[in-house]
Amino acid sequence: MNALFCSKPAHIVVAVLFLLAFLFFPWVANNYLLRIGTTMLMYSALALSWNFIGGFAGYPSFATAAFFGLGAYVGGILQNKGIPAPLAWLLAGLLVTIFAVVIGRIILHLKGHYFAIASLVIGDVLREIINGMTSLTGGGMGLNLAAQKMGVTEQAQFFYFSMLTVAGLALVTTVLLDRSRLGFGLRCIEQNEDAAVRIGINTDRFKTAAFMLSSTFVGMAGAVYVSWTGYIDPGEAFEVLISVKPIVMTLLGGAGTILGPVYGAFLFLLLEETVWRNFLNIHSGILGLLVVLLILFLPRGILNTNLWSVVEAHARVLRTYFRLLPRFQGINLWAWVVRIIRNIRHQS
Amino acid sequence: MSAILELRDVSRNFGGLRALDGISMSFGIGEVIGIIGPNGAGKTTLVNVITAVTPASSGDILFNGNPIQGLTPDRIAQIGIARTSQIVQPFPRLTVLDNVAAGALFAAGVNTIADARSSAMEQLEFTGLARVAHKLAATLSLADRKRLELAKSLAMKPKLLMLDEVNAGLNASEIDAALDLIRAIAASGVTILLIEHLMKVVLNACSRIAVLHQGRLIADGIPEAIVGDAKVIEAYLGRKFAARQRKVMETS
Numbered sequence: 305m306n307a308l309f310c311s312k313p314a315h316i317v318v319a320v321l322f323l324l325a326f327l328f329f330p331w332v333a334n335n336y337l338l339r340i341g342t343t344m345l346m347y348s349a350l351a352l353s354w355n356f357i358g359g360f361a362g363y364p365s366f367a368t369a370a371f372f373g374l375g376a377y378v379g380g381i382l383q384n385k386g387i388p389a390p391l392a393w394l395l396a397g398l399l400v401t402i403f404a405v406v407i408g409r410i411i412l413h414l415k416g417h418y419f420a421i422a423s424l425v426i427g428d429v430l431r432e433i434i435n436g437m438t439s440l441t442g443g444g445m446g447l448n449l450a451a452q453k454m455g456v457t458e459q460a461q462f463f464y465f466s467m468l469t470v471a472g473l474a475l476v477t478t479v480l481l482d483r484s485r486l487g488f489g490l491r492c493i494e495q496n497e498d499a500a501v502r503i504g505i506n507t508d509r510f511k512t513a514a515f516m517l518s519s520t521f522v523g524m525a526g527a528v529y530v531s532w533t534g535y536i537d538p539g540e541a542f543e544v545l546i547s548v549k550p551i552v553m554t555l556l557g558g559a560g561t562i563l564g565p566v567y568g569a570f571l572f573l574l575l576e577e578t579v580w581r582n583f584l585n586i587h588s589g590i591l592g593l594l595v596v597l598l599i600l601f602l603p604r605g606i607l608n609t610n611l612w613s614v615v616e617a618h619a620r621v622l623r624t625y626f627r628l629l630p631r632f633q634g635i636n637l638w639a640w641v642v643r644i645i646r647n648i649r650h651q652s
Numbered sequence: 653m654s655a656i657l658e659l660r661d662v663s664r665n666f667g668g669l670r671a672l673d674g675i676s677m678s679f680g681i682g683e684v685i686g687i688i689g690p691n692g693a694g695k696t697t698l699v700n701v702i703t704a705v706t707p708a709s710s711g712d713i714l715f716n717g718n719p720i721q722g723l724t725p726d727r728i729a730q731i732g733i734a735r736t737s738q739i740v741q742p743f744p745r746l747t748v749l750d751n752v753a754a755g756a757l758f759a760a761g762v763n764t765i766a767d768a769r770s771s772a773m774e775q776l777e778f779t780g781l782a783r784v785a786h787k788l789a790a791t792l793s794l795a796d797r798k799r800l801e802l803a804k805s806l807a808m809k810p811k812l813l814m815l816d817e818v819n820a821g822l823n824a825s826e827i828d829a830a831l832d833l834i835r836a837i838a839a840s841g842v843t844i845l846l847i848e849h850l851m852k853v854v855l856n857a858c859s860r861i862a863v864l865h866q867g868r869l870i871a872d873g874i875p876e877a878i879v880g881d882a883k884v885i886e887a888y889l890g891r892k893f894a895a896r897q898r899k900v901m902e903t904s
Contacts, residue, residue: 485757488765492743492754499741502703503808504729504759 362494379527400523446537558605
């Protein structure tokens with residue numbers, strides 16, 4: 305499983321082109337595309353972060369929203385106190401990291417479902433606290449930031465590159481982790497925690513480190529996000545989907561791989577945007593269906609699967625279907641599916 | 653012979669059950685000691701107590717003369733106590749080489765992954781697993797997985813190696829090969845604690861045998877003495893049989 309994408313030259317070429325595309329994207333994109341690009345980078349950072357604890361260490365954390373919301377509020381409040389944006393983002397990342405270490409020491413002895421629930425609750429607790437601290441956070445009314453003194457296009461580019469930096473840092477950390485003693489130990493913990501203890505791995509410390517890594521860039525992304533949108537409220541900041549989407553993205557791309565989370569974020573948001581534009585009324589239903597299909601056919605994610613073997617396996621079924629097709633003209637399943645999709649599109 | 657490990661009046665309770673009851677014994681450097689006893693005698697508990705997986709309820713454990721109670725299992729592994737377990741515990745999606753390298757990396761104080769891999773390769777050659785070094789651990793046969801457990805433990809550079817039923821589930825020729833390995837390991841100065849059901853293995857490999865029964869140490873000595881020990885026969889075969897055996901011995 306180690307560095308699967310590095311093993312083949314073709315993969316490296318794809319990866320390099322993919323990453324270069326992100327770098328040069330702002331020069332070819334309009335503001336709408338730039339906005340989607342920025343969101344994509346933000347979710348890449350979130351998915352790469354979840355990969356540290358969920359992919360490497362195998363602990364299903366739902367704490368992403370907690371880190372994101374906390375980072376957003378810390379970043380927002382600091383900026384309102386007059387601290388320049390980049391410094392506020394760094395401080396938000398730092399504070400969220402410290403928070404993660406404290407929480408990690410408390411909940412990381414839990415395993416499986418118990419850990420998932422415990423990590424899910426953190427965000428809810430933070431939301432209530434921030435809701436209550438009206439004088440500092442604005443409570444349920446939300447927190448407003450002063451508008452940036454920039455043109456619309458410059459602002460779009462500025463935040464694109466800011467998110468690119470955060471996602472880039474997360475990616476570099478992933479590459480370093482993959483080659484490090486810590487990463488090796490986390491893979492051992494993921495596969496057999498009892499055996500990991502037995503060969504001398506201090507699992508408490510290793511898991512806390514993974515949990516810590518999974519928080520830093522999320523906190524920073526939250527802080528960049530609040531500067532970008534200029535407004536945050538507790539409901540949005542601690543939205544449970546912020547925890548769920550990075551997990552789906554990482555699983556889609558390949559948990560425990562280096563670029564899997566980025567591919568997953570790209571694919572997921574591409575699907576989400578396409579479906580949303582074409583099926584306005586039932587977009588979340590269609591998106592859900594597509595995700596189910598993808599997980600069904602690629603249960604271990606893109607980078608953990610030999611794609612060709614999947615195509616081959618299903619090609620046999622499809623070939624049989626198409627060979628038999630003329631005999632079943634009366635119940636042409638394919639035409640039927642196409643008709644349903646057309647109807648849905650007309651309605652929405 | 654100086655002692656590498658010394659147990660002083662070690663007990664372990666599980667609720668009302670006294671799984672280990674006042675065990676005192678010491679193990680010398682390079683010794684191969686067999687621990688035998690019926691099911692539930694406390695053999696595996698003894699290993700778990702030494703490795704701090706289930707810490708002792710009372711008593712002292714000295715390793716190299718230093719008390720080791722209160723240390724966590726990962727520290728125990730780092731100071732040179734390794735074990736294999738009854739049920740093999742590989743990292744299924746790592747290669748065989750990386751499985752063993754993990755032992756070197758985290759317990760033997762090797763600093764880089766590259767060094768750990770080269771040290772692992774030596775252990776794989778020693779245990780005869782070099783041919784499958786780059787296969788995933790999940791694909792190995794049971795005999796090879798048992799060897800992998802052994803290789804992983806050896807990569808930890810232990811001073812004391814506890815083998816918990818390392819031969820269970822192996823056929824006769826595999827057991828002979830495993831015995832050769834165990835002797836070779838002992839010859840390199842590692843103290844071995846062999847926990848076994850198979851008398852043949854224990855009598856073949858061990859210089860000393862300790863017998864546990866209902867958490868108590870009922871005999872401790874050279875193999876020849878243990879085989880004739882009345883208490884041991886009683887524990888294994890029942891009181892009636894022991895009495896009959898005694899009569900036979902007296903008349904002959």
